[in-house]
Amino acid sequence: MKKIYFLLFTLLIASASFGQELLVNGTFEGWDDTTTPSGWSKAEDVEQESAEVHSGDYSAKHTGGTNDIAQTITGITPGTSYTVSIWYKIDAASGDDTDARIWSKWSMDGVVDHNTDADVLQGVGDSGYLDTNGNQWTQYTTTVTAPTTANEFYFEVRTYSGAVVYWDDFSFYEQAVATPSVNITPEDGTEFPSGTTTVDLEYTTFNIDLSTSGNQVNFTVNDDETIVDATSPYTIIVADGETYNVTADLLENNVIVDTKTISFSVSNPTTTTQVANITELRSGSIGDEFVYELTGEAIISYVVTSSTRNQKYIQDADAGILIDDADGIITTAFSNGDGMTGIFGTLADYNGLLQFIPTQNVASASSTGNTVTPIVVSAAELITNGEAYESRLITVNNVTFSATGIFEAVTNYDLTDGTDVTLARTAFSDEDLIGANIPTSISSVTGLGGDFNGTYQIFPRYASDIAEALSINEFNVNTFSLYPNPTNTGSVTISSTNSEAMSVQVFDILGKQVKNETLTNNTLNVANLKSGVYIVKITQNNATTTKKLVIK
Numbered sequence: 001m002k003k004i005y006f007l008l009f010t011l012l013i014a015s016a017s018f019g020q021e022l023l024v025n026g027t028f029e030g031w032d033d034t035t036t037p038s039g040w041s042k043a044e045d046v047e048q049e050s051a052e053v054h055s056g057d058y059s060a061k062h063t064g065g066t067n068d069i070a071q072t073i074t075g076i077t078p079g080t081s082y083t084v085s086i087w088y089k090i091d092a093a094s095g096d097d098t099d100a101r102i103w104s105k106w107s108m109d110g111v112v113d114h115n116t117d118a119d120v121l122q123g124v125g126d127s128g129y130l131d132t133n134g135n136q137w138t139q140y141t142t143t144v145t146a147p148t149t150a151n152e153f154y155f156e157v158r159t160y161s162g163a164v165v166y167w168d169d170f171s172f173y174e175q176a177v178a179t180p181s182v183n184i185t186p187e188d189g190t191e192f193p194s195g196t197t198t199v200d201l202e203y204t205t206f207n208i209d210l211s212t213s214g215n216q217v218n219f220t221v222n223d224d225e226t227i228v229d230a231t232s233p234y235t236i237i238v239a240d241g242e243t244y245n246v247t248a249d250l251l252e253n254n255v256i257v258d259t260k261t262i263s264f265s266v267s268n269p270t271t272t273t274q275v276a277n278i279t280e281l282r283s284g285s286i287g288d289e290f291v292y293e294l295t296g297e298a299i300i301s302y303v304v305t306s307s308t309r310n311q312k313y314i315q316d317a318d319a320g321i322l323i324d325d326a327d328g329i330i331t332t333a334f335s336n337g338d339g340m341t342g343i344f345g346t347l348a349d350y351n352g353l354l355q356f357i358p359t360q361n362v363a364s365a366s367s368t369g370n371t372v373t374p375i376v377v378s379a380a381e382l383i384t385n386g387e388a389y390e391s392r393l394i395t396v397n398n399v400t401f402s403a404t405g406i407f408e409a410v411t412n413y414d415l416t417d418g419t420d421v422t423l424a425r426t427a428f429s430d431e432d433l434i435g436a437n438i439p440t441s442i443s444s445v446t447g448l449g450g451d452f453n454g455t456y457q458i459f460p461r462y463a464s465d466i467a468e469a470l471s472i473n474e475f476n477v478n479t480f481s482l483y484p485n486p487t488n489t490g491s492v493t494i495s496s497t498n499s500e501a502m503s504v505q506v507f508d509i510l511g512k513q514v515k516n517e518t519l520t521n522n523t524l525n526v527a528n529l530k531s532g533v534y535i536v537k538i539t540q541n542n543a544t545t546t547k548k549l550v551i552k
Helices: 002-015 278-283 380-388
Strands: 031-034 046-049 060-063 068-073 083-092 100-108 138-145 152-159 163-174 180-187 198-206 215-222 223-228 233-238 243-252 255-266 271-275 291-294 298-303 312-315 320-322 343-350 353-358 375-377 393-401 411-415 420-425 443-452 455-459 466-468 480-483 491-496 502-507 513-519 521-526 533-542 542-552
Touching: 002 233, 060 068, 068 100, 083 100, 083 278, 152 163, 180 243, 198 215, 198 243, 278 291, 278 320, 291 533, 320 443, 375 380, 375 533, 375 542, 380 393, 380 411, 380 420, 380 443, 380 455, 393 420, 420 443, 491 502, 491 533, 513 521
Parallel strands: 271 291, 320 353, 375 393, 420 455
Antiparallel strands: 046 060, 060 163, 068 152, 083 138, 083 163, 100 152, 180 198, 198 233, 215 223, 215 243, 243 255, 291 343, 298 312, 312 320, 343 353, 393 411, 393 443, 411 420, 443 455, 443 466, 480 491, 491 521, 502 513, 502 533, 533 542
């Protein structure tokens, strides 16, 4: 019982930030024998008592006479305050209150400090004696401060003739020392708007008197400007686009006792630039101060529902980008195939993947029901030219999965095409692809082009994105050539080892056919096509292949 009580007592002391208990065996739970409590240097006519206790199993009992229990407490810190606490019960035969008393003395290495009262606990009860208090267990507690010439405390309780006194649960511990501290504003991480020219540094101190010489606050700004004995507030001059690191040192007696550091910044002025397409957008600058308006229409190829970042993949005829809307700025509901026009936002980079962070809502879809046709690429093309396909719907054809079993969420899978190996990542964990069987045959994989720190990959969405290899009869690589590619001459040449006519179809990135011609002279006129990326489908002798064509 006593151990549980004093464990709780110790926890309460700790929670109140008191110091270490210095009294030995103040609980009287330890006894060398039935008349000698352990750790006490003086024990006159004292008995181990188990029937009358304040808590635990034992107390100490004095019966009549002038008898003492005493202990010298060492480890005292001069000038420090200590709390004394005891529990007692007096059965006084005479019924008065003159039967028990506490004695105490400060000393330095055993020599009594005569500059203080010998009995520093004088004044207990009436005339310095403990009150009988109706023969009830009573607590006495007080606070004493060690003089600068003391390192020991002599603690003694005494019983006089005519009384039976029970002692229990003594304690002597250092009081919590209020530590000087400082807080400063503005708060760490504050960003002030562009145009801010001054910022007030303010501090609040605790448990220290700044009117005392040697007690002060010093500010250091960006390690190159120190303000000694700063007033609060202290105004500093700031500029757009700059970051400021401020340290506040609190000094007591010219010694640093607490330090706080914050960092704040001032934004750059915001500029808004209109861009006609995603290609122009992707060439913009990263940073919150650069706002772009995408004036041309972009089509949503995929709305991500497996995260809370409100992400949407969008693309136009030339390029794609991922809208990352963690703050939920776009509140209008959009679906796959919807057109979006007039999107405002800034650019950010996430592990190599360019993202568009919206700054305004888009009121409604500019069109609906659009179909985005994936660009067919080889594993080698994705590996070497992946930036061109970032965040666009693509199909990697004629590849084999190295793994077997079922698709698991958020997992990388190798896609092999001969010696070329690229990655498919199951990034969308709530779609039906998760749990579907991994094919063992040559396949085509459709999904969004991705980039993770320079490693290009594809993010398939649905189980239907994994299919048999596309039925395209590809010629030997030496059979066809298409040049110049890229081109800005208005025409391209398609050469073949076969002299027969070729049927040529050209599709834009949205899958719309923009040309359908039969060539007999190997020259395809593309002068009427806008700059961008196109898919050229070539058919000759019932064999078909596709080529990518870039028009500048």
